[in-house]
Amino acid sequence: MDQRDFILIGIDGGATKVSARDVQVDPQKKEFTMGRWNATRSYSELPGFLPDFKPVPVTDQLKERDAGKIRITPEEEQQGAVYVEACALVIEDIARQSGQNKVLFGLGMPGLKTADLRGIEVVANGPRIPDYANMLEKRLKLSGIEYVKPLQRIGSDADYCGIGENYSSEGQFKSVTNAYYLGGGTGVADALKLKGQLVPFDQTKSWMAKTWELKTVEGRSLEQFASVGGMQRLYAEMSGKSVAELNEQGVYPLQIAELALKNESDALKTFELIVKNLADLLYERIVTLYAGWKNLFGFVNPNRPPLSEKHPFMGALLERVILGQRLGELIQSEAGKVILKAPLEERLNMLIQQSPFLDDRAKNHYADPGKILSVSRLREAPALGAGIDAYLMFQK
Numbered sequence: 001m002d003q004r005d006f007i008l009i010g011i012d013g014g015a016t017k018v019s020a021r022d023v024q025v026d027p028q029k030k031e032f033t034m035g036r037w038n039a040t041r042s043y044s045e046l047p048g049f050l051p052d053f054k055p056v057p058v059t060d061q062l063k064e065r066d067a068g069k070i071r072i073t074p075e076e077e078q079q080g081a082v083y084v085e086a087c088a089l090v091i092e093d094i095a096r097q098s099g100q101n102k103v104l105f106g107l108g109m110p111g112l113k114t115a116d117l118r119g120i121e122v123v124a125n126g127p128r129i130p131d132y133a134n135m136l137e138k139r140l141k142l143s144g145i146e147y148v149k150p151l152q153r154i155g156s157d158a159d160y161c162g163i164g165e166n167y168s169s170e171g172q173f174k175s176v177t178n179a180y181y182l183g184g185g186t187g188v189a190d191a192l193k194l195k196g197q198l199v200p201f202d203q204t205k206s207w208m209a210k211t212w213e214l215k216t217v218e219g220r221s222l223e224q225f226a227s228v229g230g231m232q233r234l235y236a237e238m239s240g241k242s243v244a245e246l247n248e249q250g251v252y253p254l255q256i257a258e259l260a261l262k263n264e265s266d267a268l269k270t271f272e273l274i275v276k277n278l279a280d281l282l283y284e285r286i287v288t289l290y291a292g293w294k295n296l297f298g299f300v301n302p303n304r305p306p307l308s309e310k311h312p313f314m315g316a317l318l319e320r321v322i323l324g325q326r327l328g329e330l331i332q333s334e335a336g337k338v339i340l341k342a343p344l345e346e347r348l349n350m351l352i353q354q355s356p357f358l359d360d361r362a363k364n365h366y367a368d369p370g371k372i373l374s375v376s377r378l379r380e381a382p383a384l385g386a387g388i389d390a391y392l393m394f395q396k
Contacts, residue, residue: 006148007098009105010387012157012380013087015125015186015229017042020090020105021380022098023387032167032388034380039093041086049082050075053127061122062301065112076127083129088139095145104148106390107136108157108382110187117153124212124223125187152393158183158210159200160385161324161378162191166198167388170377172322173198178313179320180285181376184327186229188212188222189382194289194313207311208288213304214297216277221300225277228253228326234273239266253326257335271339278340279347282321283355286366289316291357317365324376332375345369 011020022035043049053075055061064070072080087107095101109132111123118133129135133151140147161183165171173179173193183189188211192199201210212223224230231253236243246252251259259267284296292309323331330336331344348369352358358366366372378384 006102006104007094007100008387008391009091009094009103010160010383010385010390011087011090011105011107012160012382012386013083013107013109014157015110016044018083018086018090019380019383020094021383021387022094023384023391025391030167031169032384032391033169034384037094037097039090039097041089041093043079043082043086046082046085046089048078048085050079053079055124055126056128058122058124058300059302061128062303065121066303070121070128070130072128072130076129079127080129080132081135083127084132084135084139087136088143091140091145092143101144102146102148104390104394105151106155106160106386106388107151108155108160108386110157110189113154113156117155118151120154124221125229149394152390155386155389156189156200156202157382157386158189158191159198159202160382160389161189162193162198162200163385163388164378164381164383165191165322165324165376165385166193168378168381168384171381172320172374172376176319178289178316178318179322180282180289180318181322181324182211182226182282182327183324183376183381184227184230184330185325186227188227188230189325194316204311206305207293207308208285209297209299209304209307211281213300214281214284215300216280216297219298220277222277222281222297225274226281226327228330231256231270231274231330235266235270238270253330254333254335257330257333257339260339261335271343275340275343275347279344279351282344282348283351285321286318286352286362287355287357289313289318290362294357317362318372321373322376323373324381325379328375329379341373345373348373 008023010023019040022037024033024035111120119130165173177196179193181191214222235256256267260271293307331341352366
């Protein structure tokens with residue numbers, strides 16, 4: 001069976017919506033490109049959506065996971081059903097557009113997965129859905145969708161960003177040996193390519209933590225400063241407004257950056273914190289990769305095992321730091337270039353040049369952070385990566 005017998009779909013499931021694209025394969029060139037069909041469903045547009053849903057605190061989720069007693073709340077059950085329905089609808093939409101009822105699909109979602117990789121047992125911005133894949137497959141059967149193969153795993157949206165960047169002709173992992181990707185949407189995605197190979201963050205957990213796991217000395221998760229969702233919440237806090245009020249007024253990070261450009265005090269304070277902590281995060285990545293973990297941050301989960309100061313890639317230098325998704329769009333905007341990009345490069349340069357952990361070799365390599373920092377050209381890298389992963393597993 002080749003791709004002419006089915007349609008390959010990559011699905012990016014986030015905290016606010018699900019997006020799907022068909023993925024085209026050139027098996028001779030081993031190249032993957034986005035196809036012509038796409039579909040998006042926001043959870044909020046579906047019946048049963050809970051607009052005031054509040055996730056169980058991550059620390060509690062981790063305790064339940066570690067104890068082997070995950071207690072799904074009624075609210076999580078209801079919201080989870082909405083998430084699965086949105087995913088089924090985008091698959092149906094692509095099948096309808098393409099006229100092909102037989103599908104092979106890959107799905108990326110944030111959060112820690114169940115042991116069989118077909119469910120979600122810990123997630124910062126949404127409901128836990130331990131039986132996600134089973135629910136989705138039962139739902140698809142009701143609509144007559146035939147899948148070539150059951151969903152092998154719910155992948156990490158972060159890992160799929162890396163796969164997309166590595167296999168697409170426009171991907172920025174493609175031409176480098178060592179690179180780090182930081183994507184910011186409602187949540188945040190980390191991806192690494194080291195020694196020419198993709199290195200999933202689940203394989204680095206003994207020596208490098210995911211962004212959402214790290215917290216500042218004030219107790220804030222680093223995710224708040226790297227994700228546009230977190231940035232909006234930060235401005236809401238500074239301005240004394242609710243996120244719902246900001247949404248009604250159409251005030252998102254791009255608009256907050258424009259307000260900062262006009263010297264609005266709350267917006268300026270917001271971006272001062274964003275610049276400081278985002279630069280500190282990128283500095284930590286550079287230091288940890290080159291010299292090992294130096295306790296520059298704490299952990300959201302106080303019971304997380306300490307990170308090792310040694311790892312297999314000691315002494316490695318990043319050729320590229322890629323900022324992707326809406327974080328990339330923000331930093332590339334006219335206001336973002338002034339309010340975020342320029343001061344970010346300035347602070348990162350100061351941290352590197354004054355670092356007690358980096359030697360002259362590293363400091364010389366990173367002497368111009370502007371040449372290291374780049375913006376992803378793949379707005380839909382997670383969906384592309386999900387489709388690629390499904391195809392590669394199907395070929396096995």
